[in-house]
Amino acid sequence: MREIDAFDALAAGKSIHDDANFSWRVARHPRGNVTPDDFNWAQGAIPEPEPGQVLLKTHYLGLAPVMRMYMMGGSPSGEVPLGIGDVIHGRGVAQIIKSRNPNWREGDLVQGQMGWQTYKVSAMTPQEKFFPMPKNGLxxxxxxxxxxxxxxxxxxxxxxxxxxxKGDLMVLSGAAGGVGSMVSQIAANVVGCDVVGIAGGADKCAFVRNHGCSAAIDYKNENLVERLDALRPDGIDLYFDNVGGETLEACMERLRMHARVVLCGSISEYARTDPFALANYTRLRRTDSRMQGFFVYNHIHRWDAVMSDLAGWIREGKLKPVQDIITGFENMPKALAQLYYGQNVGVQCCSVRGEPKDWR
Known part of the structure; x- marks a missing residue:
């Protein structure tokens, strides 16, 4: 049995119903990639909201590689570190079905920190970063x-x-992933960059060529260095890094003058025992370039404007939304594992209950 298939056995016999609250909790801190033994399925009563609180019913949950760090007890996003038995952190879409908070109405749809659970009571504090979902037809x-x-x-x-x-010679790693599949399209279709995408396997490379990339490099079956030389003989103006490690190092060797390197993710390094040591950072000095990371929660003040722009680009056809949706709350652990086994295309999500009725 392949490692990823073991998650099907974990989900077998599990399902949710609306008269109880179901959750996935940390059974043990992961070592390497997540395994079925890292997760525990729990069932409890649906909580009742107190004054100032609302009761939320989960419809969708998103997944990201950082969730493994949460399960390990880390706190890369300022979340409360998870211990054994805690509900796993995660953001999603939920509907308010009971409200004792005058600022939030029953029936409203929100996006925010739900955790891996089918119901949640919340005071809608700023720390949970809940945002109302607009009725925009999407x-x-x-x-x-x-x-x-x-x-x-x-x-x-x-x-x-x-x-x-406009005209930047760009390279994008993790181009078939959640962030990458958006960056490729926005850079090409909104800004006018020429994007070379790096992805794993022929199918993913075909996908990225249809989602903003003028060319693709199959890092699993091609020599990355040789392909970078062939596709970027004049160097790189902008490198958007989602994987870190040797891919980052190879792109650093090809920076043009005044290039920019964006540090978004480092999924290739998450399971390493020792951190990757970048040996050629001095290329930044030689080319008057800059390498800059960012923390998404430091940009939360941009939320409304960004969501408006993204929705507009979707309606204009400049951004084709790609979400790899797995059905069934019982399959949340498998959905997370797919990120580490390279089986997702686009944003990995889970449909817990599907689209809410009479909302759009």
Whole structure:
């Protein structure tokens, strides 16, 4: 049995119903990629909201590689570190079904920190970063990814951090992933960059060529260095990094004058015992270039403007939203594992209950 298939056995026999609250909790801190033994399925009573609180019913949940760090007890996004038995952190789309808070109405749809659970009582504090979902004619599912924190990450990494310019010779790693599949399209179709995407496998490379990239490099089956030389003989103006490690190092060797390097993610390094040591950072000095990271929650003040821009580009056809939606709350662990086994295309999400009725 392949490692990823073991998650099907974990989900077998599990399902949710609306008269109880179901959750996935940390069974143990992961070592390497997540495994079925890292997750625990729990069932409890639906909580009742107190004055100032609301009761939320989960419809969609988004997934991101950082969730493994949460499960390990880390706190890369300022979240409360998770211990054994805690509900796993995660953002999603939910509907308010009971409200004892005058600022929030029953029936409203929101996007925010739900955790891996089918119901949640919340005081809607700023720390949970809940935002109302606008009725813009687009599917509510997009709030769990493209019109959620993944979309904000793509925008914040590309624009205020990367400063893209029309005609930039750009390279994008993780181009078939959640952030990457958005960055490629926005850079090409909105800004006018020429984007070379790096992805794993022939199918993913075909996908990225249909989503903003003029060419693709299959890092699993091609020599990355040789392909970079062939596709970027004049160097790189903008490198958007989602993977870190040797890919970052190879792109650093090819910086043009005044190039920009965006540090968004480092999924290739998450399971390493020792951190990757970047040996050629001095290329930044030689080319008057800059390498800059960003923390998505530092850009939360841009939320309304970014969501408006993204929704507009979707309606204009400049951004095709790609969400890899797995159905069934029981499949949340498998959905997370797919990120580490390279099986997702676009933003990885889970449909817990599907689209809410009579909302759009």
């Amino acid at each position: 599917p509510a599912a997009l709030g769990s990814g493209v019109l959620g924190m993944t979309g904000l990450s793509a925008y914040a990494g590309l624009f205020p951090t990367g400063d893209p310019r």
